[in-house]
Amino acid sequence: MDLSDTGAGVPPGAGAPDGGAGREEPHATRLTGAEAAKAHLTLALGLALCAVAFWFELHRALAGNSLSWAYVFEWPLFGLFGLYMWWNVLHGQAAVQRSGRRSRRPAAPAVAPEFEGMLRAWQDHQRRLASDAGIDAGPADGGAENGR
Numbered sequence: 591m592d593l594s595d596t597g598a599g600v601p602p603g604a605g606a607p608d609g610g611a612g613r614e615e616p617h618a619t620r621l622t623g624a625e626a627a628k629a630h631l632t633l634a635l636g637l638a639l640c641a642v643a644f645w646f647e648l649h650r651a652l653a654g655n656s657l658s659w660a661y662v663f664e665w666p667l668f669g670l671f672g673l674y675m676w677w678n679v680l681h682g683q684a685a686v687q688r689s690g691r692r693s694r695r696p697a698a699p700a701v702a703p704e705f706e707g708m709l710r711a712w713q714d715h716q717r718r719l720a721s722d723a724g725i726d727a728g729p730a731d732g733g734a735e736n737g738r
Contacts, residue, residue, distance in 0.1 A: 621680045633676040640669035 621629060644665040651658035701709045 621682060626680060629676060629679050633672060636672045637669050640665045640672065644669075 620626075644662065647658045647661035647665060651662050
């Protein structure tokens with residue numbers, strides 16, 4: 591699979607001469623092919639290193655080295671972090687997009703209802719300042735009308 595189609599490993603807008611303006615962001619897909627094999631190999635080597643280090647530190651701790659007890663618990667945590675990062679690298683943005691689809695909550699209001707009067711007063715103040723300066727203020731601060 592050609593990764594240039596998926597945008598994997600390419601920062602947004604890096605491929606376009608205009609910096610990506612006007613270009614729709616590509617949909618990220620799962621990491622596959624040689625790139626996925628490299629991720630799997632890196633994970634396997636990392637987990638093997640963590641397992642050997644755990645075994646080594648466990649034997650040192652059992653032999654009386656009290657500082658090694660900290661490493662006995664630390665190396666498995668490194669391994670778990672490696673698994674977490676491997677999952678994120680392998681699945682990329684696709685997992686984030688799926689999780690975003692699950693929780694479709696209505697958008698929170700821009701301003702809490704108890705502060706709407708303050709917002710209107712601020713927007714009126716801004717309009718007066720803009721008119722005094724001779725600037726066309728247009729719609730209120732970002733175009734939010736908040737129920738008017």
